[in-house]
Amino acid sequence: xxEVDNIISILKETRNAIKNKDVISLRSLSDQTIHTATVSQxxxxxxxxxxxYTLGKIIEKGKNGEREKCDEICRKILIDIEKLIASLxxxxxxxxxxxLNSMRKHLEGNSGIFKKYIQDVFxxxxxxxxxxxxxxxxxxxxxxxxxxxxxxxxxxxxxxKNISFSGKGDKTISTKERIKxxxxxxx
Amino acid sequence: MKAIIFDSGxxxxxxxxxxxxxxxxxKKIFNGHFLITKDVKREVIDKPLTIKRFELEALRxxxxxxxxxxxxxxxxxxxxxxxxxxxxxxxxxxxxxxxxRGKEIHIIDSGEASxxxxxxxxxxxxxxxxxxxxxxxTRFLGxxxxxxxxxxxxxxxxxxxxxKDNYKFFKEFKFIRSTxxxxxxxxxxLIDIKDNGLVLDxxxxxxxxxxxxxxxxxxxxxxxxx
Numbered sequence: 001x002x003e004v005d006n007i008i009s010i011l012k013e014t015r016n017a018i019k020n021k022d023v024i025s026l027r028s029l030s031d032q033t034i035h036t037a038t039v040s041q042x043x044x045x046x047x048x049x050x051x052x053y054t055l056g057k058i059i060e061k062g063k064n065g066e067r068e069k070c071d072e073i074c075r076k077i078l079i080d081i082e083k084l085i086a087s088l089x090x091x092x093x094x095x096x097x098x099x100l101n102s103m104r105k106h107l108e109g110n111s112g113i114f115k116k117y118i119q120d121v122f123x124x125x126x127x128x129x130x131x132x133x134x135x136x137x138x139x140x141x142x143x144x145x146x147x148x149x150x151x152x153x154x155x156x157x158x159x160x161k162n163i164s165f166s167g168k169g170d171k172t173i174s175t176k177e178r179i180k181x182x183x184x185x186x187x
Numbered sequence: 188m189k190a191i192i193f194d195s196g197x198x199x200x201x202x203x204x205x206x207x208x209x210x211x212x213x214k215k216i217f218n219g220h221f222l223i224t225k226d227v228k229r230e231v232i233d234k235p236l237t238i239k240r241f242e243l244e245a246l247r248x249x250x251x252x253x254x255x256x257x258x259x260x261x262x263x264x265x266x267x268x269x270x271x272x273x274x275x276x277x278x279x280x281x282x283x284x285x286x287x288r289g290k291e292i293h294i295i296d297s298g299e300a301s302x303x304x305x306x307x308x309x310x311x312x313x314x315x316x317x318x319x320x321x322x323x324x325t326r327f328l329g330x331x332x333x334x335x336x337x338x339x340x341x342x343x344x345x346x347x348x349x350x351k352d353n354y355k356f357f358k359e360f361k362f363i364r365s366t367x368x369x370x371x372x373x374x375x376x377l378i379d380i381k382d383n384g385l386v387l388d389x390x391x392x393x394x395x396x397x398x399x400x401x402x403x404x405x406x407x408x409x410x411x412x413x
Contacts (some may be wrong), residue, residue, distance in 0.1 A: 011251060029345075035343050035345075037290070038287075038339075039288050039290055039343065055394045064254045106365070121319055135321075136339060136342040137323075137324055137327075137339045137342065138294055138324065139295040139296060139322055139325055140195075140196055140290070140299075140324070141195060141230060141294060141299055142293060142294065142296040145296055150230075150234060150238060151195050151196065151230050151231075152199055152203065152235055152241045152244060152386035154350055154398070155199045155200060155397055156397055157214060159395060159396045159397045159398040159399070162395075172326060172327060172330035172334065175408040176408075176410075176412065178363060178364075179370060179409065179412060181361050181362075182317070182371050182376070185217070185317055185363075185371075186216060186217060186371050186375065
């Protein structure tokens with residue numbers, strides 16, 4: 001995995017945020033991993049961003065009912081984080097990947113409606129993280145492929161959140177000029 | 188002969204906003220070809236056909252291909268292997284242009300690169316062409332590569348450097364978006380909705396909300412054009 005020290009520090013903060021049920025910090029920690037993921041495009045970095053974001057959503061759900069299930073998940077995840085930090089310290093890709101898979105299993109390891117909820121949160125977390133990477137200037141196709149989502153998902157989400165356009169500096173040629181290019185093609 | 192090369196995002200915007208029939212009508216008045224590459228086909232037809240949520244949109248685009256409204260490059264006798272080679276070449280150049288934290292940043296993928304490659308091949312064959320691309324990065328690469336560098340530097344909170352020599356490679360491309368295509372459809376009277384002054388506004392905003400990288404200011408400018 002790339003930028004291991006940075007990821008370890010994010011995981012330590014994640015551990016504290018879980019203990020404090022601090023949803024806002026979890027969201028911000030997930031965004032921090034995105035900076036690294038944009039450059040490295042390392043699948044493990046991306047997986048951590050999605051997991052941390054999902055944890056935030058689960059804790060949020062716990063605050064609005066389903067508390068027992070959420071607490072149980074958090075207890076398991078805290079143990080997983082310790083293991084993950086240990087594997088990152090020796091930077092063993094195989095053990096890191098196994099620990100990430102175990103985290104995902106513990107997140108999804110419920111049954112019934114709650115399992116469906118978690119799966120949906122995972123999908124939405126992936127789209128959310130993809131939109132953040134797209135916002136950083138990576139193309140739509142590259143981003144969708146990194147997060148394993150469709151371009152339909154990403155186009156729709158980024159359009160609704162107005163992520164596709166980041167400001168006045170985004171204008172490359174004049175509006176008139178581009179319309180002329182299009183009109184000239186149909187002459 | 189002329190050609191419009193469609194990137195995935197443009198077809199996705201048009202399909203999700205229900206503007207496929209307008210595209211079909213545009214083809215009828217277009218003296219040339221609407222082209223998609225196999226990499227774009229994979230993104231807008233093959234993959235989404237396996238996902239229930241997007242199956243209908245994928246079928247709509249597939250129908251365009253079946254009706255030959257959209258065509259593959261071999262309809263213009265462009266060799267697929269040659270296009271694949273050029274696509275790889277473009278991906279390599281594009282993805283080694285920007286560097287952050289000492290690493291090359293992978294910015295575009297095969298669908299987008301294949302549109303650029305096809306455009307280059309058509310230009311070499313003296314076939315007038317434009318690329319219809321709704322996403323921002325590919326368009327920026329051709330029109331304002333410094334913009335990518337600036338945006339990444341700002342978002343990553345780090346210095347992003349670039350190989351400026353690579354910029355010239357992307358200079359010759361012309362880009363339009365789904366919004367310009369639908370403006371043409373509107374001006375040519377191809378929009379079937381009764382116009383009480385709202386239809387152009389509605390179409391442009393609908394496309395924006397489905398991922399077309401256009402600002403509210405640009406939409407206002409387009410609406411003000413006579």
